[in-house]
């Protein structure tokens with residue numbers, strides 16, 4: 001015991017030293033920030049912008065230093081040459097620049113995750129240092145140099161690195177938010193995290209294999225290893241829902257990275273909120289690759305030669321908009337392949353020239369060149385001319401184009417010749433209907449072909465930045481004249497003057513700009529994406545530097561994939577590489593096995609999986625009479641919630657039911673006075689509730705200590721992937737309640 005105590009005391013000394021250095025850096029950076037802010041509003045514009053740049057730099061650095069408080073130090077490597085290296089959340093050196101802590105992402109830290117007894121990579125001993133707050137509570141050693149192991153050593157070598165630390169982490173109560181895994185990344189995960197930046201990397205893995213965790217750590221790694229490339233262009237992370245994005249939103253900040261843009265496909269088009277529901281079959285149809293041709297055709301249809309000439313009186317003379325002139329002007333304007341709205345400028349110029357010629361030819365005198373411009377202007381502003389030219393080549397917004405397709409049957413019929421009348425009927429809906437997520441990739445396609453004028457948005461962003469600058473200036477003057485600077489900074493005051501700040505960070509600018517191209521894009525639950533969604537996503541990453549993670553056995557969307565090659569070959573032209581994750585860290589083995597049997601029986605393409613954990617009595621299956629099912633489920637969920645919740649507020653339970661049963665169950669819970677949150681689409685608080693009632697779709701990507709699953713046969717009937725998702729959410733136990741016969745594999 002004395003041995004372990006002195007080991008802990010030794011590590012405590014090392015950990016204290018590193019926290020002391022962190023504290024000193026924090027204090028120094030805060031002091032620099034305060035100094036910059038004190039500099040006041042004087043100086044040339046250049047001085048001011050330099051000062052602002054420094055202030056932003058120090059603010060970011062302070063935020064970064066604050067974010068690494070928990071588990072600052074988590075590992076130690078003892079090397080063959082007798083040296084020792086501590087691994088932690090960020091790199092630290094002392095005042096003489098001697099390394100104190102190695103950033104987990106640095107090449108020098110790689111052995112911490114990868115070294116094995118067979119390939120020790122110069123490592124003699126790997127130690128996991130477990131801390132609570134700033135106190136060292138345990139160490140766990142793996143001796144990689146087997147010659148050093150003697151009989152008294154009770155260190156076991158398993159396939160898992162840092163098994164004790166890992167299992168302790170896995171068994172902890174869930175908090176409703178995903179945590180980082182830096183301290184216990186496993187070798188197969190590390191290989192993916194550090195895989196090169198270029199090209200498209202597909203990460204396939206069964207439920208709970210850490211795909212989401214790996215994708216997030218990879219984003220943090222890439223930002224570290226390729227900061228110059230990625231800081232300017234930015235990284236985009238696409239997830240299946242806002243709830244999911246909230247579930248993971250603390251991971252990257254805890255890794256010191258705050259500049260990643262997160263979005264769902266439905267949010268990719270700035271300015272459009274697409275939250276309306278629609279039939280799965282309609283969404284699937286809208287997601288098909290052929291819809292790109294439909295949109296292209298619809299744009300083409302708006303460049304139209306009139307059947308009849310139009311005679312227009314201008315200033316006592318007559319000009320004629322002639323079909324053959326329009327046809328020639330359209331052909332000429334199309335020649336340079338510019339987007340519709342931009343090519344229209346050429347078309348209009350051409351037509352006005354032709355009309356001006358007609359006008360001039362009717363005059364009795366020679367028109368000097370400078371007066372010809374006036375004639376053109378006169379024609380341009382004549383209402384009838386404008387109407388006639390618009391009928392031939394209408395300026396369009398993406399919203400108008402797509403909305404007209406759905407609400408005007410003739411437009412759809414003309415554009416969608418490849419669709420049957422029944423399919424067109426499916427797409428029809430009234431004008432002004434709210435947007436659905438499946439509309440968004442079509443709007444994006446339309447924007448691309450129309451060449452929307454994003455100059456307006458850019459000008460707006462510039463104006464906002466200028467406004468902010470003057471608000472800051474004003475705030476500084478206020479502070480200078482009132483002398484209240486110690487309590488409030490100019491920035492804080494400016495924030496109060498205006499609720500909107502400047503769109504100045506890369507992330508903010510990128511998120512507001514539809515045509516922004518990112519340096520890297522990470523897509524989670526990628527199996528759900530339609531062909532049209534891929535098109536709009538790939539437009540945002542012309543370099544095709546992508547991390548694509550998902551599980552083709554968990555697909556819900558009718559437009560989604562059961563096969564990566566079939567989904568990705570058409571969009572990435574076969575140039576993607578595949579990595580697989582094979583260890584399930586979430587679900588207890590008995591639950592994972594049952595889920596797998598059900599999935600195999602349903603014919604899903606399940607990945608091979610071994611489970612890291614055994615938990616006794618993890619699977620309970622209970623049959624109840626049909627009329628008592630809801631009450632039994634509510635009781636079971638309530639009991640589980642009271643059992644899992646700990647004093648710190650951790651512990652989460654999900655009651656997962658087929659969509660058709662959710663309203664009834666919600667009523668039963670309410671009648672019984674059980675505090676539960678229904679659905680997760682609406683508010684951030686949902687993730688903080690101990691008990692939530694969800695459909696399988698809403699549970700996708702999330703995890704809970706206990707899941708109570710109602711009537712699996714009904715879930716299966718809707719979608720086998722949904723049942724696989726629902727069964728694989730718990731970290732401790734799955735309680736199945738049914739009255740109908742159980743699905744094959746579960747019986």
Ligand SMILES: Nc1ncnc2c1ncn2[C@@H]1O[C@H](COP(=O)(O)OP(=O)(O)OP(=O)(O)O)[C@@H](O)[C@H]1O
Nearest residue numbers: 181184185186207208209210211212213585586701
């Ligand atoms: N190396 C690790 N160390 C500690 N915890 C881990 C590790 N790998 C994964 N986990 C944990 O396992 C759980 C599952 O991870 P994650 O949600 O990333 O899996 P997934 O493959 O995305 O699952 P699904 O496909 O079911 O959504 C999480 O709680 C995660 O923190």
